[in-house]
Amino acid sequence: MPLLPFRKMHGLGNDFVVLDERAAPLGLTPARVAALADRRRGIGCDQLVSLEPAGAGADVFLRIRNPDGSEAGACGNATRCVAALIAAETGRRRVVVRTLAGDLPAEVHPDGSVTVDMGPPRLGWQEVPLAEPMDTLRLPLAAGAAEGPAACSMGNPHATFFVPDLDAVPVATLGPALERHPLFPERANIGFAQVLAPDRLRLVVWERGAGMTLACGSGACAALVNAHRRGLAGRRATVVLPGGELAIEWRAADGHVLMTGPVATAFTGQLDLAAYPA
CATH class of the missing domain: 3.10.310.10 (Diaminopimelate Epimerase; Chain A, domain 1)
Incomplete structure (x- = not known):
């Protein structure tokens, strides 16, 4: 060959x-x-x-x-x-x-x-998908001291936990079990986000099938969408990942999510x- x-x-x-x-x-x-x-x-x-x-x-x-x-x-x-x-x-x-x-x-x-x-986020429980009907804005799922995450699909399932101090979160310890939680029949990407300002988030993602990565583009989109849904951020934000920054916009005109980066x-x-x- x-x-x-x-x-x-x-x-x-x-x-x-x-x-x-x-x-x-x-x-x-x-x-x-x-x-x-x-x-x-x-x-x-x-x-x-x-x-x-x-x-x-x-x-x-x-x-x-x-x-x-x-x-x-x-x-x-x-x-x-x-x-x-x-x-x-x-x-x-x-x-x-x-x-x-x-x-x-x-x-x-x-x-x-x-x-x-990246198109519009899918916000319904069947679209994420989740194992049973529930409000995707706040899932009954624990991760240490963090409150339940918000979930959406950006073409793949995401759950975003919002935490006060990202450096204190043992992502590598929590990620594997959360990825495979029974609530996620197709597994899920698990994000941990800290809101620094309405237009600036820090994010680390445990990716399903891959583990921790330096950056997750769809995870950054999901984090901005979920932060805006929770009233924590506007429709545009810089998402700071371990590998660098992405500019994310959830466009009001048509509901599509735009991601820009190198x-x-x-x-x-x-x-x-x-x-x-x-």
Whole structure:
């Protein structure tokens, strides 16, 4: 088997192995994805993403796979990275990235940052989804001293806890059990947010299937949406993540959530896919 080109990209340190399957499928089984994502025996990444044919109405289909081999419906940072790639290929600043969560329009700005329209948040309990009917503004779920989180879907399920001191929260201890809580039939991304000002939040996210990451784009969108729903923030805010800052806006005109932030290519290379378990 010939060597396969790949690209390692990241958005604020949330890193991805990017493979191109537009010409033909590569046989990316869950076991192979997990092996490639391994940071000691593989290339290492928070998610492995592949480019596939999109059909009419979009420039590319983005498939997102977690390090445990499971698929994610959406990933804001990966969408920004892929939008930048497609824009460079086509010479167009505006492109549409198709995902399992829907079509996401994106625009690459002159400074290299990328804005993605993540669409409207899904706020109903069935849309998150939750295991039973309840108000998604305040779930009956404990995490230490934090009050119950607010939940929404940004193409994938999110629960956001609002805490007075983010540095005091043992995210790595609480995250695994909360991700798999019976309330979340599809598991959930668990965010812990500290409101610094109505237009500035700090956030750490335990991502389902990936664990703690330096940045979670859809988690930042969910945090702003949930903070505004709780009356803690306005419709625009800078979300400060361990890897850097994202600008998030929950647009009043149509209810869509816009995310803006940088992207980067760390390196490119070639791999022998046959060397990884099928």
